[in-house]
Amino acid sequence: MSDKSDHTETRATATDPRLLEQLICPVSRAPLVYDRERQELVSKRAQLAYPIRDGLPIMLESEARVLDESAGS
Template sequence: MTDTDTSPTDPDTGGKTDPRLLELLICPVTRTPLSYDRERQELVSKKAKLAYPIRDGLPIMLESEARSLDGA
């Protein structure tokens, strides 16, 4: 990298995820937009009632890895 590299990173996602990427991701189940929960480091699908984790700056977009929001 050079000093002219202006790739933005979000320190709250481990400094590795471009916040613009988070805006582009959709729920793999419902194909609807996700909201970013900064405190829990998750991408939330209100329609699917699932929260996808962000680990080491990488969104884990697998239904099997998502946390259910029912009774959470």
């Protein structure tokens, strides 16, 4: 039975990529790009990166990281 609980725990913290494809930037209304490594949703138009915490996208401008334009995202 531990296999079932392990699977449930993984699903609870995993982010569904299909969900992420439906989200748009609340500031620019542009599509977002999922950065799996950083666990962020990136708005290139708004130059913001929204964090994903415990599998949930935090779509608040006040929580977003401002992208460094010189880094090329």
